[in-house]
Amino acid sequence: MIRFLIRRIVLGLITLWVIVTLVFVLYYAAPHDPARQLAGRAATPALLHQIDREYGFDQPILVQYWHYIGRLLPIPGHFDLGTSNTNRLPVTTIVAQALPIDISLAVGGAILFSVLGISVGVLAARRPRSFWDRSATVFVLTGVSMPIFILALLLLYVFYYLLTVHGIAIFPKPGSWTPITTNPLEWAHDLILPWITLALITAATYSRLTRSSLLETLGEDYIRTARAKGLSERRVVYRHALRSSLTPIVTQFGIDLAGVLGGAIVTETIFGLPGLGLTVVQAIQVQNLPVVIGVVLVASFFVVAANIVVDALYAVLDPRVRLT
């Protein structure tokens, strides 16, 4: 287990390093002049020169790379993602401001999509080829085929626009966001449509996974034994079968959770939530590369970390999995 963890962490660090280097190469190979961008429109040659010196843009590329990597090492007080080109705030501050929104989105969305996805999957697997199974198939296919921005726009159109036009203003307008510490009810109210958006799209994968995994488990010998013992069908399905068929779902869950934590770009853009996703899209529009890179690194960290945690959990949950 320890050996496995070390291997996975090393692989994770390599992945992060590849991403960091890729982003660095893109940043410096890109046809743009960072000093000119920082200086703004009224750039004098002297100012450009001063910025070049201050930020080290005049140094050889390998030296810059060295400093860039050095700043990213997780040493307290040393860690630094750079400074935003537009408002000169440290990127770490910008990320810290945006992160609560992504955590809120991820937590609420994850609860909804796992509950919804697993229940639909169980419903389908308990009676294969029944009406419920076919309905579940339709649900899965629609979810897989539906671009998330279409669902978000549809929800916004029906539940915000149409209702509000007819005088029933139940759902908040896009751009509403209340921290949970201010008012938990308002917080949930503002996030309900984004949660539903994330949940409906993601739940499709979960019901497909749950269905196939549960069907396979229900065909195992120990399930027949459990039935032969006279256990109720409920107990057989939920206590015996579902438990062991949840392992593949855990993998998917970790990756999806990390994905949302790193910024639900489309959902945040449409619902106007100032999380990492919206931050990065806005930064791109003004070519604010330090912010873009910072967010990409944070998001990559979540994804890489989730992959490691999930692989370790997998082995804990399923004793048959051999760690290599």
Added chain:
Amino acid sequence: MSLAATQLATSEVIPEEPESRRIEGRTPAQLVFQRLRTDRVALLSIIVILLIVAVAIAAPLIAGVTGHGPADANVDTGTDASGQPLPPGSAGYLLGTDNLGRDILVRIAYGARISLLVGVLATAIATVFGVVVGLFAGYFGGWLDSILARLLDVVLSFPYVLLAIVLVSVFGASLPLTILVIAFFSFAAIGRIVRGQALSQREKEYVEAAHSLGAGNLRIMFVDILPNLVAPVIVLATLLIPAAIIFEATLSFLGLGVVPPTPSWGNMLADAEGVGFQAWWFYIFPMLFLLITTLAFNLLGDAVRDALDPRTERIFARRRKDANTATR
């Protein structure tokens, strides 16, 4: 000797099987097509896809008939007296116009070209690279496999939407870049499947036989092993097409894919969102076309998987039997 042989042959006359019981030899391809033919969902999705292909091919024709180009702002006829966009069914504009007076029907038809082009081309590039990388990794094994397999792992654990966005923001949005970005983030899925299959195939006797006949590595990989991997690759590729179409639409929606004024279903929806919800027809038609296309490809992918999987034969046989008893 020869006499004996002919005698033997004539003496052992094989009785004619009755017409209905005769067993025909069928190639795997024939089997798959036969199964697809009996699958109504597959037929329907193929028809839908062909219709959309027809719309895409006929785009210039549609533009010619209506007399509006895809990027023409029809200032004189495209808006009503007070400058508002025309709803669907207006004279000359079957699906209405957008806020700039552009013909939505013509734009949808041109958008179909983009979606299909990106979907098919990105998947084709991803499949070729995925197959080559997967075959080399799985067939040669050893250090080459270690490196390539790790590479696939790394690509698979990228937060790919974000990285796609970074790439696009650095190099500037364009159609070729969109296709390459989508292809890059899809090839690892194919590569991993092909690698796994190649790992098991290379231990089979036929590979040893090919070796002893003097076949080279490349020949064994691409002539002997590859045909055995066609089934999973085709299934995955069919399912990657709708994913690529969604990816392109999403990038274009965010303003990072196809550059306006070239219409794509994604950037049409972005334009619509910029205007607000007053005109429902800005939204509904690109949405419908996008959904129907991805749904058709997903349904076809599922059907192809069922048709290629020998284990589903029983289901098809039963269905055929049911069909026979029903018609009787």
